[in-house]
Amino acid sequence: MDSTPRFDTRAVLDGSESPAGDVVPPIHLSSTFELPGIDPELRLEDVDPSAGEFLYGRLSNPTRHAVENQIAALEGGEMGFAFSSGTAAIATAVLSIVEPGDHLVAFDDLYAGTRRMFEELFDHQLDVDIEFVDATDVETVADAVGDDTAMVWMETPTNPLIRLCDVAAIAEVADEHDAVFGVDNTFASPYFQRPLELGADLVAHSTTKYLNGHSDGIGGAVVTDDPEVAEALGFRQQVALGNGLAPFDSYLLARGLKTLGVRMRKHEENALALAEYLEAHDRVREVYYPGLESHPQHELASRQMDGYGGVLSFELEGDLWDAKAFLEALETMTLAVSLGGVETLIEHPATMTHEPLGVERRREIGISDSLIRVSVGIEDVRDLRADFERGFAAIAAPEAKP
Numbered sequence: 045m046d047s048t049p050r051f052d053t054r055a056v057l058d059g060s061e062s063p064a065g066d067v068v069p070p071i072h073l074s075s076t077f078e079l080p081g082i083d084p085e086l087r088l089e090d091v092d093p094s095a096g097e098f099l100y101g102r103l104s105n106p107t108r109h110a111v112e113n114q115i116a117a118l119e120g121g122e123m124g125f126a127f128s129s130g131t132a133a134i135a136t137a138v139l140s141i142v143e144p145g146d147h148l149v150a151f152d153d154l155y156a157g158t159r160r161m162f163e164e165l166f167d168h169q170l171d172v173d174i175e176f177v178d179a180t181d182v183e184t185v186a187d188a189v190g191d192d193t194a195m196v197w198m199e200t201p202t203n204p205l206i207r208l209c210d211v212a213a214i215a216e217v218a219d220e221h222d223a224v225f226g227v228d229n230t231f232a233s234p235y236f237q238r239p240l241e242l243g244a245d246l247v248a249h250s251t252t253k254y255l256n257g258h259s260d261g262i263g264g265a266v267v268t269d270d271p272e273v274a275e276a277l278g279f280r281q282q283v284a285l286g287n288g289l290a291p292f293d294s295y296l297l298a299r300g301l302k303t304l305g306v307r308m309r310k311h312e313e314n315a316l317a318l319a320e321y322l323e324a325h326d327r328v329r330e331v332y333y334p335g336l337e338s339h340p341q342h343e344l345a346s347r348q349m350d351g352y353g354g355v356l357s358f359e360l361e362g363d364l365w366d367a368k369a370f371l372e373a374l375e376t377m378t379l380a381v382s383l384g385g386v387e388t389l390i391e392h393p394a395t396m397t398h399e400p401l402g403v404e405r406r407r408e409i410g411i412s413d414s415l416i417r418v419s420v421g422i423e424d425v426r427d428l429r430a431d432f433e434r435g436f437a438a439i440a441a442p443e444a445k446p
């Protein structure tokens with residue numbers, strides 16, 4: 045029998061080694077570390093946290109170092125970096141690869157903040173030629189990627205319409221043109237999807253979501269197997285930008301990671317049950333969840349992922365006022381942006397997360413005024429279903445609308 049510890053075991057044990065034998069790694073708050081003496085030969089790069097060597101907290105910190113190793117192990121990669129947010133992780137990953145004049149191909153259905161970063165920081169300010177494509181079709185990606193393409197950036201599944209792209213097929217396209225391929229794996233988490241195993245060069249996270257898992261910390265991470273990418277990332281995180289994750293947040297993240305497997309299984313079980321309930325409801329026009337056989341990419345999801353995740357969206361049969369009445373009638377679920385915590389969060393993309401896009405762009409990408417997104421938590425699913433029933437009961441009769 046294979047003696048390599050499995051995912052749940054690694055999640056609990058990795059990163060917990062401590063010289064004092066603590067079962068839970070301590071939070072190291074010190075901003076600086078005493079040196080044994082003067083070493084005229086010492087260079088910054090030689091200070092090795094893996095050997096218990098630390099110099100200054102921005103460069104490396106024992107708590108952050110431990111959680112970086114823990115995330116790298118769960119993603120099946122060699123080197124991990126933890127950042128002050130998912131946004132910092134993604135910006136630093138892209139800044140590590142592209143230069144002015146380079147071409148970058150990205151999914152046209154990225155997280156709204158990433159899309160704005162790509163447009164306003166990279167394209168407008170840093171003169172990177174960003175090309176957004178419909179990556180649900182590999183051929184469209186293959187047509188866009190050329191020998192001048194420095195980087196390909198994907199996200200799967202996406203938000204809020206839960207679209208997927210084929211990571212292994214896109215990895216081949218990127219590889220043919222020597223482009224670095226990065227994947228934002230926030231929605232699936234490494235429990236359900238490991239892009240490095242599918243051929244990606246780096247994987248990024250908003251750890252704010254499932255990895256931390258308790259809606260109590262903002263953070264991000266990047267994991268890579270490529271030593272050159274790792275060196276570029278490390279320089280930016282530690283020297284050029286100084287955007288590493290703080291010790292206390294690193295501790296919270298390490299604590300959250302231990303239960304990733306059990307949480308993801310429960311998120312998914314609840315999400316599937318609610319998706320099926322919604323699909324059968326006569327006030328629901330459409331349900332978006334890759335675990336449903338009706339999802340157009342159900343087959344790809346089954347092949348590429350080990351499960352379907354905990355986020356679903358659905359479109360009410362109705363308009364903005366119906367969505368408002370539905371959401372305001374809920375008692376168990378919390379009306380809030382973000383996702384991936386143990387509690388169910390529900391939101392209205394048209395007026396909340398995707399409001400900045402404007403009505404025209406929303407219509408283009410299929411975000412209607414009655415679309416609702418749910419980050420399904422780990423509560424008893426019967427209480428969640430009962431809450432939906434409250435929502436449906438509150439939808440106004442057509443003549444009661446303003």
Ligand SMILES: *Cc1c(COP(=O)(O)O)cnc(C)c1O
Pocket residue numbers: 129130131132155157158199203228230231249250251252253262263264
């Ligand atoms: C939340 C999120 C981000 C941004 O992460 P922050 O931690 O909020 O900076 C990036 N990508 C995806 C898919 C996200 O859900």
